[in-house]
Amino acid sequence: MRVLRLGAAVSLPVRPRALAAAAGCALVAVAVALHTVGSGDYPMSIAEVLRTVTGGGTPAQDFVVNQLRLPRAVAALLVGAALGLSGAVFQSLVRNPLGSPDLLGFTQGSAAGALAVVVTGGGSLALAGGAVAGGLLTGALIYVLAWRQGVQGQRLVLVGIGVSAVLTGVNGYLLTRGQLMDAARAVLWLTGSLDGRGWTDLLPLLAATAVLAPLVLVGCGRALRMMEMGDDTAYGLGIPVERVRLALLAAAVLLAAFAAATAGPVAFVALTAPQLAGRLTAAPGPNLLPAACMGAALTATADWAAQRLLPGHQLPVGVVTGALGGAYLIWLLAAQRGKGRI
Numbered sequence: 001m002r003v004l005r006l007g008a009a010v011s012l013p014v015r016p017r018a019l020a021a022a023a024g025c026a027l028v029a030v031a032v033a034l035h036t037v038g039s040g041d042y043p044m045s046i047a048e049v050l051r052t053v054t055g056g057g058t059p060a061q062d063f064v065v066n067q068l069r070l071p072r073a074v075a076a077l078l079v080g081a082a083l084g085l086s087g088a089v090f091q092s093l094v095r096n097p098l099g100s101p102d103l104l105g106f107t108q109g110s111a112a113g114a115l116a117v118v119v120t121g122g123g124s125l126a127l128a129g130g131a132v133a134g135g136l137l138t139g140a141l142i143y144v145l146a147w148r149q150g151v152q153g154q155r156l157v158l159v160g161i162g163v164s165a166v167l168t169g170v171n172g173y174l175l176t177r178g179q180l181m182d183a184a185r186a187v188l189w190l191t192g193s194l195d196g197r198g199w200t201d202l203l204p205l206l207a208a209t210a211v212l213a214p215l216v217l218v219g220c221g222r223a224l225r226m227m228e229m230g231d232d233t234a235y236g237l238g239i240p241v242e243r244v245r246l247a248l249l250a251a252a253v254l255l256a257a258f259a260a261a262t263a264g265p266v267a268f269v270a271l272t273a274p275q276l277a278g279r280l281t282a283a284p285g286p287n288l289l290p291a292a293c294m295g296a297a298l299t300a301t302a303d304w305a306a307q308r309l310l311p312g313h314q315l316p317v318g319v320v321t322g323a324l325g326g327a328y329l330i331w332l333l334a335a336q337r338g339k340g341r342i
Contacts, residue, residue: 015281015283017281017282017283018281018283018287018289018290019289021277021280021281021290021293022277022289022290022292022293023293024280024293025277025280025290025293025294025296025297026293026296026297028297028301029077029080029293029296029297029300030077031046032297032300032301032304033073033074033076033077033300034046034049034050034073035304036069036072036073036076036300036303036304036307037049037065037069037070037073039304039307039308040069040307042060042064044061044064044065048061049065052065052066053065053066053070067198071197071198071199071201071202072194072195072196072197072303073300073303074202075194075197075201075202075205075262075263076194076263076296076299076300076302076303076317077296077299077300078202078205078206078209078259078262078296079194079205079259079262079263079266079269079299080266080269080273080295080296080297080298080299080300081209081213081292081293081295081296082205082208082209082255082256082258082259082292082295083101083255083256083259083266083269083270083273083295083299084269084270084273084274084277084291084292084293084294084295084296084298085213085216085217085252085255085288085291085292085295086100086101086252086253086255086256086259086270087099087100087101087269087270087271087273087274087291087295088273088274088277088286088287088288088291088292089216089224089248089249089251089252089286089288090104090252090270091274091275091286092224092227092228092285092286093156093224093227093245093248093249093252094154094156094157095228096154096157097275097332098157098271098329098332099156099157100268100270100271101252101253101256101270102265102267102268102270102271103160103161103164103271104142104156104157104160104161104163104164105138105142105160105161105162105163105164105167106135106138106139106142106160106253106256106257107135107256107260107265108138108163108164108167108168108171108265109134109135109137109138109139109141109163109167109257110131110132110134110135110138110256110257110260110261110265111131111134111167111171111190111260111264111265112134112138112167112170112171112174113130113131113132113133113134113135113137114127114128114130114131114134114186114189114260114261114264115130115171115174115175115178115186115190116130116134116174117129117130118174118178118182118183118185118186119174119177119178119182121179121182127189127261128201128204128261128262129261131257131260131261132204132254132257132258132261134257135253135254135256135257135260136253136254136257138163138167138253139249139250139253141163142156142159142160142163143156143246143249145159145163146159146160171190175187188264188316189264190264190265191264191316191318191319191322192263192264192265192266192267192316192317192318192319192321192322193263193264193316193317193318194263194303194316194317195314195316197262197263201262202262204258204261204262205258205259205261205262208254208255208258209255209258212251212254212255213255213292215247215251216248216251216252216288217288217289220244220247220248220251221286221288223239223244224244224248224285224286224288225285225286226239227239227241227244227245228284228285228286256270263317263318264316264318265318266299266317266318266321267318267321267322267325267326268321268322268324268325268326268328268329269295269298269299269302269321269325270295271325271328271329272298272324272325272328273291273292273294273295273298274286274287274291274294275328275332276294276298277290277291277293277294278290278291280294298321299317299321302317302320302321302324303317303320305320306319306320
């Protein structure tokens with residue numbers, strides 16, 4: 001392990017294999033995104049796509065790439081990176097491979113906020129705001145319910161699962177209260193969809209990621225690694241555990257909520273990306289940067305598959321990630337049981 005100096009007061013441990021894994025996942029994500037942009041009813045090579053992005057394409061290519069396809073591809077990358085980073089933080093904090101926004105209730109909270117907006121007849125911008133507000137309120141509720149002279153990982157998981165079950169029922173009720181067209185729009189959003197995303201839809205997530213990712217990776221990354229050794233050890237090393245935990249939980253909830261606001265609750269990316277990144281790096285710790293890059297690669301690949309699996313029809317990206325992630329969850333549970341951990 002090497003130490004990268006970012007200034008007089010900031011240093012960042014660097015593992016060459018982890019950096020290589022992150023770079024590899026990032027290259028795969030970008031390559032898949034470019035291929036997706038160039039494929040379809042108006043096919044283009046990757047060279048033509050790159051030329052168009054840099055302003056050298058024809059007017060038709062400029063419209064197809066920059067207005068129709070590129071915003072969706074960038075949305076897939078941002079949503080995947082945000083979910084991968086959020087999942088890595090959650091799994092590290094609760095010290096459980098099953099810890100993710102999907103299973104702990106935060107995604108259901110975002111869905112509840114969005115559905116509340118749908119029932120009241122709000123538009124797309126209000127729906128995104130409702131998703132973020134719902135995620136934050138759910139995060140605050142779970143934190144308060146799990147608090148007992150501090151927040152312990154096992155208790156956080158149990159409380160999150162309970163809140164998730166309650167919110168699932170609430171979301172089903174909210175769907176029945178909406179108008180038919182609004183309910184149909186909400187159901188599509190609940191599956192996780194990138195269809196029709198424009199540049200304005202990406203701005204909130206882009207701004208949130210630009211602020212929160214450096215906070216998690218640089219500002220709290222070292223403290224998170226220390227906390228994985230136990231609260232007592234972290235306290236002994238001078239880490240303000242509860243303050244750092246609260247900051248990391250808030251950042252992870254916000255990342256998941258803004259991702260849900262952009263594309264709906266895309267299932268299982270936050271669960272699988274940190275696990276797969278850890279297998280690539282073969283290194284202890286949260287593997288935050290590889291998890292973010294892995295999440296981007298998974299979501300970009302799933303979006304490509306969603307557009308190509310059924311000729312003439314496009315699947316929501318959440319259907320693909322849900323099918324693959326569900327299979328991975330079953331395998332993970334079987335592996336944990338084989339090791340005697342559950």
